[in-house]
Amino acid sequence: MNEFPPIECKSLSKVYRGIRGEQVVAFHDISLQIQRGEFVTLIGPSGCGKTSLLYMLAGFETKTSGDMLVDGKGIKGPGSDRAVVFQEYALFPWLNLRRNIEYGPRERRVPQAEMQVSVDGMLRTVGLEAAAMRYPHELSAGMRQRAALARVLVNEPKILLMDEPFAALDAQTRLSLQRELSRLSEAMNLTVLFITHSVEEAVLLGDRVLVMTARPGRIFADVPVSFARPRDPTDHEFNDCRRAIEDLLKQATNPSVGEYAC
Amino acid sequence: MSMTKSDGSAVPRADVSFNRDAVMPRLDWLCANRFLRGLVVPFLLLALWQLSASMGWAPSSSIPSPAAVAEGWYEWIAGPITPLAWYSGTWLNYTLLSLRRVATGFAIAAAAGTLSGLLLGWYALINDLFENVVNFLRAIPTTAWMPFIVFFFGIHETAAITLIAFGAFFPIATTIAAAARQTPRTLVRAARMLGTPSRKLLWRVVLPSTLPAVFAGLRIGLGLSWVLVIVAEMLAVQGGLGYALWSAYQVNRLDLILAAIISVGIFGLMSDWLLVRLAGLSLRWQRGLVGQ
Numbered sequence: 001m002n003e004f005p006p007i008e009c010k011s012l013s014k015v016y017r018g019i020r021g022e023q024v025v026a027f028h029d030i031s032l033q034i035q036r037g038e039f040v041t042l043i044g045p046s047g048c049g050k051t052s053l054l055y056m057l058a059g060f061e062t063k064t065s066g067d068m069l070v071d072g073k074g075i076k077g078p079g080s081d082r083a084v085v086f087q088e089y090a091l092f093p094w095l096n097l098r099r100n101i102e103y104g105p106r107e108r109r110v111p112q113a114e115m116q117v118s119v120d121g122m123l124r125t126v127g128l129e130a131a132a133m134r135y136p137h138e139l140s141a142g143m144r145q146r147a148a149l150a151r152v153l154v155n156e157p158k159i160l161l162m163d164e165p166f167a168a169l170d171a172q173t174r175l176s177l178q179r180e181l182s183r184l185s186e187a188m189n190l191t192v193l194f195i196t197h198s199v200e201e202a203v204l205l206g207d208r209v210l211v212m213t214a215r216p217g218r219i220f221a222d223v224p225v226s227f228a229r230p231r232d233p234t235d236h237e238f239n240d241c242r243r244a245i246e247d248l249l250k251q252a253t254n255p256s257v258g259e260y261a262c
Numbered sequence: 263m264s265m266t267k268s269d270g271s272a273v274p275r276a277d278v279s280f281n282r283d284a285v286m287p288r289l290d291w292l293c294a295n296r297f298l299r300g301l302v303v304p305f306l307l308l309a310l311w312q313l314s315a316s317m318g319w320a321p322s323s324s325i326p327s328p329a330a331v332a333e334g335w336y337e338w339i340a341g342p343i344t345p346l347a348w349y350s351g352t353w354l355n356y357t358l359l360s361l362r363r364v365a366t367g368f369a370i371a372a373a374a375g376t377l378s379g380l381l382l383g384w385y386a387l388i389n390d391l392f393e394n395v396v397n398f399l400r401a402i403p404t405t406a407w408m409p410f411i412v413f414f415f416g417i418h419e420t421a422a423i424t425l426i427a428f429g430a431f432f433p434i435a436t437t438i439a440a441a442a443r444q445t446p447r448t449l450v451r452a453a454r455m456l457g458t459p460s461r462k463l464l465w466r467v468v469l470p471s472t473l474p475a476v477f478a479g480l481r482i483g484l485g486l487s488w489v490l491v492i493v494a495e496m497l498a499v500q501g502g503l504g505y506a507l508w509s510a511y512q513v514n515r516l517d518l519i520l521a522a523i524i525s526v527g528i529f530g531l532m533s534d535w536l537l538v539r540l541a542g543l544s545l546r547w548q549r550g551l552v553g554q
Contacts, residue, residue: 060451078454090452094470094547107457135547155456 004072006159006191007034007057012066014052026052027217029066032210036158039185039192041202043249044212044220050195053217054161057193058084070159080104083152087164089144091136097147098123098132104155122154126180142173146180153184160185162194166201178204182229199249203242204231211245213252220252221245326517331524334517338506348509349518357525360491360502363419364533367426368487372480374427375434379479382435383442384468400436404429404486405493412498422494422502429490430483437482441475442468474548477541484537488530503529 014026027049034040042050055061056068059078068075070082078084091100101122105115123129126146136144145165152160166174182205185192196202202209203225211221223245227237308328314320315327326334341350381388382396407425415421445468453467454460469476495504503522510518 055451058451058455060454078451080455080457082455084451084455086448086452088448090446090448092449092452092467092470094473096547103453104456137547151456 004069005033006036006071007193008032008067008069008072009053010067010069012053012056012068013064014049014056014061015064016052025216027212027215030217030219032219032222034191034193036191037189039182039190039194039205039207040210041194041196041206041208042210042212043196043199043202043245044210044217044252045214045249047215048212049215049217050212051163054084054163054193054195057159058082058161080108080152080155081157082159082161083155083157085145085148085152085160085162085165087167089136089141089148091144091148091151093136096133096135097128097139100136100147101151101154103151108155118154122150125153125184126150140173141169142177145169145177149177149181149184153188156188158191160190160192160194162192164195164197167197174201179230181205186229199242199245200233203238203245204233209245211248211252221248223248324516326520331517331520334515335521335524338518338521348513349506349515352506353525356502356506357529360495360504360526361529363422363426363494363499363502364484364487364491367423367491368430368484370423370427371430371434371483371487375431375479375483376438376476378431379435379438379476380442380464380468380472383439383472384445384464389439396432396435400432404432404490408493408497417498417500419499422491422499425494425498426487426490430487433486434479434483437479438472438476441472441478445471474541474545477537477545480541481534481537484533485530488526488533492526 009030009032012030013028015023016026018024030053042053044050052061056063057070057075059075059082091097092103095103098119101119102115105118110118120129123132126149128143128146128150131139131143131147136147139147148165166177169177178201184190194202194205196205206225209221209223209225210219211223212218213220223241225241227241231238233239233242311325312328315325315330335353337347338349339351339353341347343351382392383389404425407428411421411425411428415424449467449471450463453463458466491502492504492507495502496508499505503526507519507522507526510516510522
């Protein structure tokens, strides 16, 4: 077994061309490691390059300089080992739910019988057995995001990259999906990078919270969150941590490295 | 449905809805049936036409009455085939000729146009190579090709089919290309992330997400095919509804001109209906998404 961290960035930078041809530094000199089974939440002001970082790890975008390794190897494009869950669900509207979940296994040419079993299991896990034959537009937002989660988890990925997946959901649905995600990521020993705008969500889910600065983005603070799960957002401990991270987020416009541990 | 206060008494409520029955005459049998409702206006138009002919509002020499058209049409359909009456008994034959030309020409345009549209819309290189040529050819009205095509193919079936296929190709290809270019990026990324290699994206993502536009393009192309078959038959080939139309004009048979026009209208409508039904079947996933 190799002991490379599942995700590693070394002095990673991303520069892209703006609309007038000018150079825009999305983020600069980012170094980070995410260990196996770790759940890392990433928070930062809009436009700090969070999504760029995630899309680069997913293989949708290329790096400008530095190193970006998955299991110790360079990234050569997208792959089903790195599952991505998008804010806008990105389910295929022309496929019913079952077909959407089968998409990955079919592309990997998983035998029919085996696929049947794993898709059935996945539908049960996310509680969508009854909606299996419905099309995405017939489902509620929460059900769509559940389906999007099922569609990637059925491929048994090691890494889960999530780009503000629950931002468009109502509070109740978000809470239940957060719980499910916590449970599933632990059960499947997933390594997760989770982008969010909500400090509460970052503290609720993360083993570590990374705070990024405004553009050009850097990692401003790396806060371990060590208290036990399931976490209760009304706890004193929780609120102290949340307040601290909110302070860090405010400071994140000032260029000095913050340190704090919950 | 009345609201109640906490003590149980009814809250007075202004009645804002007006009583439809009191305002409009009740035509339940008509309102209940959508098919019947659709026939009301065509029937009224037909009645108006007959009325204006029988009341002498329009001289019968310029506008024949529906009855006169029906009479001429009947002879065109069921009359004896004689060398003296050029049209008698030829309707079915002419109709089949036109239908076959439209079907063949449109089928070629649909296949070539869909494929080219997807390729032009999805591959930037193909678009850059062909964009100018396509736009130039598209700017030329298809009918302008008529003399050239007749010169090239002669008075022959191929001339009509080529004109239709060529003319219907461009709207189909450009409509589909524009839609394929708009393929949602997240869906492409989702497919790549789930293991689709980039060479298969066209088939897996671009085509299905473009399918509504494919049918929109095909519909435009089909409409144009009917225009072009009439032009081709009037100018270049023997037989067909367009040929009958022109022959009737040359012998001043206004009743037959109208009969031919109505025939074209009916078949145009039917072919469009067929295409829409076909689209409805393959766009099941879209139901409720648009135009509900």
